[in-house]
Amino acid sequence: MLKLKRHKKDNSGTEALLVNYSSKSRFAESYRTLRTNIYFSMMEKDLHSLLITSSLQGEGKTTTVANLAYTISQTGKSVLMVDADLRTPGLSSRFGVQEATGFSNIIADVLGRHVNSGAVADYGLKDLMKLNSLQQRTCILTITDGTNEEDLSFLKGELVDIYWKNRPGSQKLASALIREGLLTENEARLALGLQKKSIRRLGSVLLSLGLVEAKDLNRILSLQVMEAFRVATEMENATFTVRNITEEEIHLFSLGTLDISQLSNEFLSSEEPYSLIIKEVESNILATEEKNLYLLPSGSLPPNPSELIGSPRTSYLFKLLKNKFDVVIVDSSPIIPASDVLLLSSHVDGVVFVIKVGETPRAIAKDAAQQLHNAKANVLGVMMNQADMSKGSHYNTYYQSYYGN
16 A cells, blocks of 8 residues: 655655645645646536646646645545556656556556457456457457357457357247248248358348348347347356457458447446456556545556557546546656557546746747647646746746636
8 A cells, every 4th residue: 555644855746745735735735726726627527537748748737637636535535546648657756656657557458458269257248248348359258158159259349249059940040030021931941041052141141132121130039139239238147258359350241331339338237347457457556545546557668658558448447447446546657759659548537737837948848838738638727836926927828818817
């Protein structure tokens, strides 16, 4: 467990944490003012996640993340600090957890891990489906309990087919269409005969022969898909395997007229959440000794931070974090050296831009601000760090004009 406490002055800069200052100090008051201003923005725009960034390293963004998070947590809200600076992780270094697993490990190892076989109970059907989706796999997930066996087919992560291999004869597609008066027995025999000579699904054969209309076929198939999902979720002691296949194979036996993915979302939305994924994500979150305040360390530094941050898995991780905490505050790498922050800005509700007055060249600050604007980041405002506002500043004049704050 992390411990936010008084530190002797050292290179980590932990002496700048608010817990080392009187609540009546000007330092503490400045962060309460920042908190209040952000609250006003949250009230108007329903903001629950923030990204703190700067033009260059050393402008005070990490200190701002820690102190703003601490200040908000004092109001009773649960606050998570996320160290998403995968180049020079300031928060993790400041709190002495550089070696801890965290943000990058969740994206790469938890959400990016290919799970190809095992017991369904160890993962959960929803987890297995979600992992294939996040990894954008083209594959077939087969689950069986010895009595029933089903194939779930994914095309670039999207579920496109579910096939209950040993569906009882009375529940098969041809029987259902005959009962509904949509197909005669002779037509069914003709279609089944042609289907056996090919690798296409019966629905595709029926459509190609013009024996049924797509809307009628989709109505019956929708009911069959929902029944297949019900059977899949009720399998006890089931095992699973995942095998990669080509896109051509998927197109041969999937029925493109039915939105299987939407049906699966409707069915699975009432089930328990992704238990394995959430459990592994939560295991990387560290509680501090300050009430309501938590930290997700950066984790291992990857060789390709931008590629990792730009992954769909990052977007999903932020959704999980925002569902668990009242406020999520993200520390990112500076804007100028890398594009990481521009990718991260799309995952949060608002961005606060920190400038260290008197040190950051105006041209660099202006360039960084323009990059945020081009990325369509929701910039809430600019925090002037170490500014003596009584003396005025060309930054103050410029940014009030640029952002209207």
